[in-house]
Every structure is written in C-alpha cells, then in structure tokens.
Amino acid sequence: xxxxxxxxxxxxxxxxxxxxxxxxxxxxxxxxxxxxxxxxxxxxxxxxxxxxxxxxxxxxxxxxxxxxxxxxxxxxxxxxxxxxxxxxxxxxxxxxxxxxxxxxxxxxxxxxxxxxxxxxxxxxxxxxxxxxxxxxxxxxxxxxxxxxxxxxxxxxxxxxxxxxxxxxxxxxxxxxxxxxxxxxxxxxxxxxxxxxxxxxxxxxxxxxxxxxxxxxxxxxxxxxxxxxxxxxxxxxxxxxxxxxxxxxxxxxxxxxxxxxxxxxxxxxxxxxxxxxxxxxxxxxxxxxxxxxxxxxxxxxxxxxxxxxxxxxxxxxxxxxxxxxxxxxxxxxxxxxxxxxxxxxxxxxxxxxxxxxxxxxxxxxxxxxxxxxxxxxxxxxxxxxxxxxxxxxxxxxxxxxxxxxxxxxxxxxxxxxxxxxxxxxxxxxxxxxxxxxxxxxxxxxxxxxxxxxxxxxxxxxxxxxxxxxxxxxxxxxxxxxxxxxxxxxxxxxxxxxxxxxxxxxxxx
Amino acid sequence: xxxxxxxxxxxxxxxxxxxxxxxxxxxxxxxxxxxxxxxxxxxxxxxxxxxxxxxxxxxxxxxxxxxxxxxxxxxxxxxxxxxxxxxxxxxxxxxxxxxxxxxxxxxxxxxxxxxxxxxxxxxxxxxxxxxxxxxxxxxxxxxxxxxxxxxxxxxxxxxxxxxxxxxxxxxxxxxxxxxxxxxxxxxxxxxxxxxxxxxxxxxxxxxxxxxxxxxxxxxxxxxxxxxxxxxxxxxxxxxxxxxxxxxxxxxxxxxxxxxxxxxxxxxxxxxxxxxxxxxxxxxxxxxxxxxxxxxxxxxxxxxxxxxxxxxxxxxxxxxxxxxxxxxxxxxxxxxxxxxxxxxxxxxxxxxxxxxxxxxxxxxxxxxxxxxxxxxxxxxxxxxxxxxxxxxxxxxxxxxxxxxxxxxxxxxxxxxxxxxxxxxxxxxxxxxxxxxxxxxxxxxxxxxxxxxxxxxxxxxxxxxxxxxxxx
Numbered sequence: 012x013x014x015x016x017x018x019x020x021x022x023x024x025x026x027x028x029x030x031x032x033x034x035x036x037x038x039x040x041x042x043x044x045x046x047x048x049x050x051x052x053x054x055x056x057x058x059x060x061x062x063x064x065x066x067x068x069x070x071x072x073x074x075x076x077x078x079x080x081x082x083x084x085x086x087x088x089x090x091x092x093x094x095x096x097x098x099x100x101x102x103x104x105x106x107x108x109x110x111x112x113x114x115x116x117x118x119x120x121x122x123x124x125x126x127x128x129x130x131x132x133x134x135x136x137x138x139x140x141x142x143x144x145x146x147x148x149x150x151x152x153x154x155x156x157x158x159x160x161x162x163x164x165x166x167x168x169x170x171x172x173x174x175x176x177x178x179x180x181x182x183x184x185x186x187x188x189x190x191x192x193x194x195x196x197x198x199x200x201x202x203x204x205x206x207x208x209x210x211x212x213x214x215x216x217x218x219x220x221x222x223x224x225x226x227x228x229x230x231x232x233x234x235x236x237x238x239x240x241x242x243x244x245x246x247x248x249x250x251x252x253x254x255x256x257x258x259x260x261x262x263x264x265x266x267x268x269x270x271x272x273x274x275x276x277x278x279x280x281x282x283x284x285x286x287x288x289x290x291x292x293x294x295x296x297x298x299x300x301x302x303x304x305x306x307x308x309x310x311x312x313x314x315x316x317x318x319x320x321x322x323x324x325x326x327x328x329x330x331x332x333x334x335x336x337x338x339x340x341x342x343x344x345x346x347x348x349x350x351x352x353x354x355x356x357x358x359x360x361x362x363x364x365x366x367x368x369x370x371x372x373x374x375x376x377x378x379x380x381x382x383x384x385x386x387x388x389x390x391x392x393x394x395x396x397x398x399x400x401x402x403x404x405x406x407x408x409x410x411x412x413x414x415x416x417x418x419x420x421x422x423x424x425x426x427x428x429x430x431x432x433x434x435x436x437x438x439x440x441x442x443x444x445x446x447x448x449x450x451x452x453x454x455x456x457x458x459x460x461x462x463x464x465x466x467x468x469x470x471x472x473x474x475x476x477x478x479x480x481x482x483x484x485x486x487x488x489x490x491x492x493x494x495x496x497x498x499x500x501x502x503x504x505x506x507x508x509x510x511x512x513x514x515x516x517x518x
Numbered sequence: 519x520x521x522x523x524x525x526x527x528x529x530x531x532x533x534x535x536x537x538x539x540x541x542x543x544x545x546x547x548x549x550x551x552x553x554x555x556x557x558x559x560x561x562x563x564x565x566x567x568x569x570x571x572x573x574x575x576x577x578x579x580x581x582x583x584x585x586x587x588x589x590x591x592x593x594x595x596x597x598x599x600x601x602x603x604x605x606x607x608x609x610x611x612x613x614x615x616x617x618x619x620x621x622x623x624x625x626x627x628x629x630x631x632x633x634x635x636x637x638x639x640x641x642x643x644x645x646x647x648x649x650x651x652x653x654x655x656x657x658x659x660x661x662x663x664x665x666x667x668x669x670x671x672x673x674x675x676x677x678x679x680x681x682x683x684x685x686x687x688x689x690x691x692x693x694x695x696x697x698x699x700x701x702x703x704x705x706x707x708x709x710x711x712x713x714x715x716x717x718x719x720x721x722x723x724x725x726x727x728x729x730x731x732x733x734x735x736x737x738x739x740x741x742x743x744x745x746x747x748x749x750x751x752x753x754x755x756x757x758x759x760x761x762x763x764x765x766x767x768x769x770x771x772x773x774x775x776x777x778x779x780x781x782x783x784x785x786x787x788x789x790x791x792x793x794x795x796x797x798x799x800x801x802x803x804x805x806x807x808x809x810x811x812x813x814x815x816x817x818x819x820x821x822x823x824x825x826x827x828x829x830x831x832x833x834x835x836x837x838x839x840x841x842x843x844x845x846x847x848x849x850x851x852x853x854x855x856x857x858x859x860x861x862x863x864x865x866x867x868x869x870x871x872x873x874x875x876x877x878x879x880x881x882x883x884x885x886x887x888x889x890x891x892x893x894x895x896x897x898x899x900x901x902x903x904x905x906x907x908x909x910x911x912x913x914x915x916x917x918x919x920x921x922x923x924x925x926x927x928x929x930x931x932x933x934x935x936x937x938x939x940x941x942x943x944x945x946x947x948x949x950x951x952x953x954x955x956x957x958x959x960x961x962x963x964x965x966x967x968x969x970x971x972x973x974x975x976x977x978x979x980x981x982x983x984x985x986x987x988x
Contacts, residue, residue: 177904188918
C-alpha cells in the first residue's frame, strides 16, 4: 500500500470526479461522495506525512513506470522535503470545502475532485513531462468551475486566466523539450527525470531562453509582478471554493515548480537574474499591497492581498540561501492555511449576506464571535504576527533576504506593514463599528462549520509555536537543493550573498 | 507474390469501389445497405493494410515497371491513417445522408477511388505514377466537393478548387518535364543518383523542376501562400467530405512531400530555408484567418492551415539519413483523430442542410447533449495540444524534432502559434458550456456517427503514449 500511496492519492479523486460526471447523483449524494474521497486523501496524506523520514533529503515513496519509452518519458513520482508540505496543503484543506458549501451542483464537486488529484500529481511528479501533464490538467477544472459557477463577469475572467496560463505553460513546454533534447545530446539517451536533468551543463542564449520559458510559466501561476493581471478578475469572479483552490494551493505549486525545477537545472541563469526576479517579487508585494488598500470589494481586496503575499514567498527562492528557501517552503503551508481560511470565511459571509462590498458590513464581531475569532487568527497569521505560522516563514524569508541583499531585505520587511494596514482596516470595518440592518441578522458559524475550520486554526497556531518538526522535514532536502546550486561556497550559513560569489566563481 | 501483397490495399479499395457500383445494379439494394457496405469496405481495406504493414520495405515491380512504387514503414503507416480517415468519414457520411438527399452510391465509390489514389500517392517512387495518383485522388475529391449540384455554394467551392487544382497539376507536369530534362529519368532512384554525381544546385533544370513540383504539393497541402482556397472550399463541401479532405488528403500529400524531399539530402537542404518561412507564415496566416471566423467549418478549415504549418516544421526538421517520419505521422494521426471526431459529431449535430455550423448555433450544447459536447471539447483540446491527449504528444514530437534539427526559432514560433490558436478552440468550448441553450438539438434517427465519435474520443487518449522513434 505504501509503495503506491501517491498514485492512490492522485487517482482516487480523479476517478471519483470522472465517475461522478457519468453517474446521475443528486447534489447531496455527490457532496457526500466528494467529502468521503477527500477524507480518504487526508488520511492517506497523514499516513504519508508520519511515515516520511526526510533525514536524507532524497525522494521517498518512489514509483516508476515507463510512459513513452522511446523518449524516456516515464511515470515517476516521489516526495521529498520540498514537495511534502505542498502535498500536505493539497491533501488536507479540501474537506472544508465540502463541509462548508452544501448547495452546489454535482459538476462543481466533480471539478473539485479532479483538480485535487491533478494538483497532487503535479506536486509529486519528478518527471518533467509528467509534471507538465498534471500541470495542464489541473487548469481544466478551474476553467470549468469559473466558467460555469462564477460571478456575472465570469466568462471574461475564465478566458483571461486560461489563455494567460496556457500561454505560460506552452512556453514551459518548449523549455522542457529543449532540456530533453540537450540531455539527449550530452548523455546520449533520452530522459526527462529531474534528478538527471539537474546534472546538465547549460550555457548560451538558448538556455537563457529556456530559463525564462520556465520562469514565465511559474510567474504567471504564482503570480509574480508583472504577470498578475489575470488574478483580480479570476479571484473575484470565481466561486469561493475555486478562489480557495487557486490562492491556497495552485499558486503555491507555481512557487514549488520554481524550487523543484528551475533552481537545480538553471542554477547559473538563476544566479544571474536573481536580483531582477527578487525586485519583481518586492515590487509585486508593494504594488498589490497598495492596490489592496484601495479595494471596496473584499474578495478583490483579498485577491490583491494574496498576490502581495505570493511576492514575498517568491522572493524567498530568489535569495538562494537556506534560510530563505526554508522560509519559502514553510510559508507555502502557512499562507495556504491562513489565506484558505480567510477565503472560506468570506465565502460564508458572501453566501449569507449576498454582498461583497466592505461598506455594507459592520459589527459582525458582536453577532458572530466565533466567526470573528477564527477570522482574526487567520488574519494575524497572514500578516505574520509572532505566535502564528506566518511569522516563522516570513521571518526566515526576510532573514535570507537581508543576507542576499540588505536593500531588498529592508524593503521587503517594511512592505509587510502595508499588509498589516489593509488587513486591520478591513477587520475594523467588517467586524467592529456599528451593526447595520444587514449584519443584524448575521448568524454565527454552525457547530459543524466550527468543527470544520477549527483544526486548521489549531494548525496555524501550532505551526507558529512549534515550527521545528516541520522544519526538520524540509531542511535536508532544501539544503541539498542549495548545495547543488552553490558548489563554490562550502558552508551556506557563513556566506553573505552567495549568488554574487557564485557569479565570481563562475567567471 | 510479395509485390502483389504490397499493392493489395490498393486493389481492395479500387475493386471495392467497382464492386459497389455493380452491386447497385440491383434494385433491392438501398441507401442504408450501400452505406454499411462503404463503411465495411474501408474497414476491410484498413485490415488488409494492417496485415501488409507487418511485411518489410521494398520496391514492388522494380524489375518490370521501372521501380514505380516503393514501400516503407512510413508509407504503410500513412496508408493506415488514410484508410482510417476513410472509415470514419464514411461513418460521418452515413449520418449525413440520413438527413440530406443525394446519390449515396456514387459518393462511397468516389471516396474509395480517392482513397485508392491516396494510397498510390504515398507509395509512388516515380514522377509519372505520382501524377496519375495525384489526379485519381484530385478528380474524385473535385466530384465529392461539388456533390450537391443544386447548391450554389458547393458549385462555387468546386469551381475554385478545380481551377486552382488544375493550375497546380499543370505546375506539377511542368516540373516533371524539367526534372526529366535534368536527370533523364522520372524515377526517384535515378534522380537520387544524378544529384549525387552532378550536385543539385549546379543542375538548373532540376532546381526549376523541384521548385514547380513543390509548388504543386504546397498547394495541395494548403501552405502559405497557396492557402487562400482552403476556407471557401472546405466550407462549401459537404461535411463528411470536408473531414475527409482535411485529414486523408493532408496525410497523403505530406507523405508524398516527405518522400519527394527525401530523394536527396541536397534537395532538402536547398529548400530548408524557404520551408522555414513557409512554415512560419502558414501557421500565422492560418491563425489570423481562424480567429476571424464565425462559422465552425471555416474555423476548422483555417485551423487546418495552421496544422499544415506544424507539419511543415517536421518537414524542415527531417534528416535524410535518419528519417523515420515518426513525428510527422504521429502528428497526422493525432490531427486526423481530432478533426474526424469533430466532423463525425457535426455530421449528426448539424442537421438537415447543415443548419447548425456557426459558433452561435452551438450555444449551450453541453446542457442538451453532454456527451457530444464533451467529445467535441476533447477533440478541440487535442487540436490545441493540451495533455494527456494525442495532440499534445504530436506537438511534443514536432517541437522536439525542430529543436533536434537546431531550429530553435522555429520551435518557439510554433509554440507562439499554438498560444494564438487557444483563442478559437476555447471559444467553442466556452459557448458550449457557459451559455444557455437556445436550440433543442434534435437530430435524426440512430446512426453510427455518435458511436464513431465516442470511439474517436477514446482513441485520442489511447494513442497518446504510443512509442514513436524521433
């Protein structure tokens, strides 16, 4: 069982989703089926997390089977410290959706199941072509979910996100093929295995183009400034569960893709362009943060806030040292949980009040104290208050950023203030102040809803107080990733701005 | 005996057509029977070809008829694709004829004759044979395009196609004459030897001849700048014929183009630069035309131009020594599956007189006929190259072959073109799924076409990881 655990986690949801498309189930039956499958995935995920060793930094639970042998494309899966927490985020958060949103049609739950399977596949694939397949497949359910069940301007938003993302992925496809061809030329055999491709020695203009092919694809998915323009529309028009999927998990897979595929293969190009990319991360943080301040629609505000946070998470990769990278991997889960909870809570508000305008609210905290408390915890984690999960990740990233380039570090650190501003302001306007006739009738969370969200809120606090067990699982693999990047620098912890040294060593 | 084996599929299709005509002399033989028989004959020819495909490659009748035919794995697989296209087009035709009037019998005969010409075309290793094959195919297709004589649109289409096709044929003959002047033979083998001894560029008649012959082929392949006829002709032709033209004719023409370029690596090398630009312009011209269309048939015609562009990328990348044609054939097969699938679905959805062919007619199809909409979406996604469909792997091989031949810019332009093509493929999916239905999409009584559509949709996934040697 354990040797195929990843495949089971991928294909049970996909098979259930596809099967449900054909079965004439009612909406309650399909919701219960979806819930059952997602609980199975949670249990499998916990089992995997507990049996994960992680001390060596190597892939565990490896599965392998040939797909197209003549080109060395194979079905190759594995989990290491880098993918583990992303995988956990993709596995653990889904049951909440089925428990909180009860009145959706069957196709909605089918798409949720399929997208979950595809995302787990994308996170665990260690063959580039397999990764690409899952990467594309996970877009299709999002396309249908926004297009079928989204808000009034959904069709424009759907077309925008789809064409944007597919444009990026096709450029990545060209880069993937280029890597395969280069490997064939250098090693005399075909392979798209990431472990083997990282031994490639790439140089010249085409390699740089391939690097940007990957970077553009991931930058669109994350989204990194200036590729974020699809995000506000898609996040706002999408139904809440889709926004949740997009912001909590799919964006993280973009970050994960950079760590997994770009860092080991394109070390030289990454070192060369790290400063520009880091700047784009910081600009994204500021720009989207300021944009969030000005929003009147809270979903749109949170969309910008999410983009702003993704800026800092991406920044952690481009600093190219162990602290920042660990911070990024930690923050992936921290942000997934906090932003996930925020979006889900707002989905509940939207459903009960049928408005998204911040001005329509006020005094929700008096009417719904549990709701407000959960929101407060998630919000504080999102702004990085000590004692919550967000603090550990952001602290490590800023630490790494200061080591990488003090100016970037200082800018990133101060930009976090913007996040505090819009979040607290939102909290004040929605939860405090006077109640109005709309919020008078607001119901607090039902017991089931409370129990649904409670574990995640506990996790947010636990990850803030006891980060070590998680970091222990991440760090060996992260260290390996960094070691392969900086062969010239012996101890990563002692070096200042390793990438400058790396460039000097290369020259 | 082996010689006979090699041409057995040709005999099967040719004799099958004649048999069909004889059978029609019996009064009791009705429309449905003829349709089933036409479909059956294609299936039979397909299995004959499949049996033949397991034998080795050689030149049949090399002693007696000047080596006019040659077979290889490439030609055999191309033959398989052509016959499969014929089979599914015949299924589409059955649905078409349950809703439209027409002379069923002659239709299937012409299709079989066209398939016979195409098979001959893939095997031809001599310029005159090639011309005969080209004309067998073309004449049958002309007649099929203008099948409904009373319709003005069909007449317009056939007139355009016939006039321009005649020009292309004339170019071809002129090219043959030039090549004969340069090589003193029309046999591919002799031309290869002549080029090896005298060189290609130092032999002006050969250069001129190859130039004219390539013109003729590029016309048939709908490559830029000979693409202008495609949209009107495909639009004017009856639905099953459009599907047949877009897939089988394209397969045959690209097979013969590859065979012709393979005569000598010098010949191919001399045209690579031009083919490079032709590929780029074909892709982008096709995309720009397709984006502007409101009619599904016209969009598919224009997207066929784009796919021709991708196939020309494969032509640019072929290397004479290691040529297997794998990338090209896989792409052709993947493209044929998706295109035939859409045409098979259209053949029963379009209704009488092809009522529903514009984009807006398919609004909300997913609500009324979810399986048809799902199949059409699968075909469109395959054409757009979204994994895990066959179209994705086809695109993968094409781009890989371009990289392997060192044409990085061509690979990138191919990718940019497929980004553009997303627009019009997505547009139909958006209409089918995200709009409310206005039509009830009632269709004629049970035909084989829905079954064929589902089989093709399954094939789109089934062949996607078929091993291909690049």
